[in-house]
Amino acid sequence: MKKLFLIFFFFLIVNNSCADNGFGGSFVDFGPNSAFEIWLDDPNGNFGTTASPPSVQSALDELGASKPSIHTSDMPDTGGTNDDHDPRYYTKDEVNDIVEGAAFDFFLNDTNSDISAPTQYFVMDPTLTGEAESSFSDTITNDAFLIDTFATSTSEPTFTELIIGVYTLHIHADTTTGASTGTARLYFELWKRTHPGAVETLLITSEESNLLTGVKTSLEIHGSLTADTVLDVTDRLVIKVYANIEVSRPTDPVVTFYAEGTTSTLFEVKTTIAAFDDRYIEVLGDTYAGVHDAGGATSFEIPNDAAPTLPNVTGEVVVDTNLITQGMMQVYLASAIANIVATTDTPADNEVPTYDSGGGTVQWEAGGGGAGTYFKHFTIQAGKLTGGDITNSMGIDAGERPWRGLLDDSTEEEVTWQFVCDPNYASGTLTLEILFSVVTTQSGDKDVKFDVKVMAATSGDAEDWNTDGFAAERTVTHDLATDQVAGRPRLATITFTQAQADGMNIDDIVRVHFARDVGVANDATGDVEIFDMLWHE
Structure with missing residues (x-):
């Protein structure tokens, strides 16, 4: 056609x-x-x-x-895999087909390998050293003369399969010694080597090169792998360079081959598309798996800028070594808007994270599956003023002023509240906020101290609710403003972990005992008036 x-x-x-x-x-x-x-x-x-x-x-x-x-010449090839293929677009499968069998280059150099027995090995590495030309020489006295051996590092190769095909050693070499020039040929062997263990298995013995001359010549020596070969993840590759000599020769030739500089010697290794999995992330459908070492970097950044600095642009996510010590990652919206916490322990079901500012760590505590934000008001008029746990009761003023509880400065006065813990409690840390003021204007720096303790009982507990069973008392000493003016509101807070709240959980019956601790150093004079108290997670 x-x-x-x-x-x-x-x-x-x-x-x-x-x-x-x-x-x-x-x-x-x-x-x-x-x-x-x-x-x-x-x-x-x-x-x-x-x-x-x-x-x-x-x-x-x-x-x-x-x-x-x-x-009348052949029509130009416009690319693509068939007559109708637009050369600008390829499917993932087509790209895989193209890459399949791609060669990884390993460059030989004169750096000593960590392998020193039975002979000193040198290094072959997937990157050029950038150093000047190096050379490897020996006087060849017999066939199958081993000149030098090269091995990958313990972290190479990064792939685990060699595919069937022709493997190539690109090398530069020459011979000297007068009339014996032109009496030697090179060939190579490819081995895999276990690490640790140092067991070597021969995979390829190549063809011989042409006879070497007295002129440094570029050679390509080929060897065939006859079956796909699986490597263990810790296996290393080894190349051994040999020389054969002509039977008839005036003297034993000196063979030299070269590496690095402009005469780099490299070995091409054919592998599968899977070899690229550790180096690239596909746009769709692939998983970023394995260990990815950031080397000496002190931070990791997902940028939202062509040339990011740490940090500077809305939408960036930053992990920094300084933050890691505190278990945090930062998300930026022009400035830091969120810290994503990390913990050192493993959570159990329904546990929630709590932050310890002293140690700079986040820990998990038992949770009760709360459905929302928990809070509880302690209204003044709902306080209980009598009972075996109350020696001197708080006064309640229901006069023309707002409701307020009055606590004396010389006698410790007390009040209790009783309630059922509602389903919004998620077993986290509780904060008690105490809104108060002093009745008398103070002179100088004064303090007010409050004592709070909690008793909680779960249905079915072997506990007599009529007998006191409070957890350890929690206190706060609040520093008033200098020359604190009477009637001006102040806010004191006390925190409780779930354990400090006597293990309180959803549907528990709870008693909270509250008192002013009198006689402390710098105690404020006159009554303290309590306006309201709020307990919340």
Whole structure:
């Protein structure tokens, strides 16, 4: 089938009136500025299978100077995997097919390997050293003469499969010693080596090179791997470079091969597409797995900027070594807007994180599956003023002023509240907020101290609710403003872990005992008036 490849520039007009040109059909008419090219398989420029139809060239000659060019060479390859493929687009499978069998290069150099027995090995590495040319020489006295051995590091290769195919050692070499120049050939062996264990298994013995000459020459030596080979993740690759010599030779030749500089020696290793998994992340459908070492970096940044600095742009996420010591990662919206906590222990079901500012750590505490934010008001008029746990009761003022509880400065006065813990409690740390003021304006720096203790009982507990069973008392000493003015509100707070709240949980019956601790150093004079108290997570 004849191929017709047309490139139109500017315009063309299809004219069906030119049957007299011998085509018996449509004819393409070109304007004077058009550019048009035709590729034909037939070197004579004919369309037909016989010579009877007129040639395209003769028909186009009538166009004069504006006629298109005709090429009788093969039509140019426009790329792609088939005739209809747009070369700009490839599927993932097509890319995998192209990459499959791609070669990883390992460059030989003169750095000593960590392997020193039975002989000193040198290093082959996937990156160039950038150093000056190095050389490896020996006087060859017999066939199968081992010149030098090269091994990958303990972290290479990063892939675990070698595929069947031809492997190539690209090397530069020459011989010396007068008349014996040209009496030696090189070949290589590829081995895999266990680590640890140092057990080596031969995989490839290559062909021989051409005879070496006295001129440094670039050689490509090939060897075939006859079956796909699986490597353990800790296996290393080893290349051994050998020389054979001609039986008839005046003297033993000196063979030298070169590495690094402009005469880099490299070994091409064929592997599968899986070898790239540790190096690239696909746009869709792949998992970023394994260990990814950031080396000596002290921070990790997901940037939202072409040239990010740490941090500077909305949407960036930053993990920094200083933050890691406190178990935090920061998310930025122009400035830090959120710290994402990390913990050193493993949570159990329904546990919640709590932050310890003293140790700079986040810990998990038992939770009760609370459904929302927990809070509890302790209204003054709901306080219980009598009972075996109350020696001197708090006074309640229900006069013209707002409700307030009054606590004396010389006698410790007390009050209790009783309630059932509602389902919003999630077993986290509780904060008791005490809104109060002093009745008398103070002179100098004064303090007020409050004592609070909690008793909680769960249905079915072997506990007599009529007998006191409070957890240890929690206290706060609040520092008033200098010359504190009477009637001006102050806020004191006390925190309780779930354990300090006597293990309080959802549906527990709870008693809270509250008192002013009198007689402390710098104790405020006169009554303290309590306006309200709020307990919340």
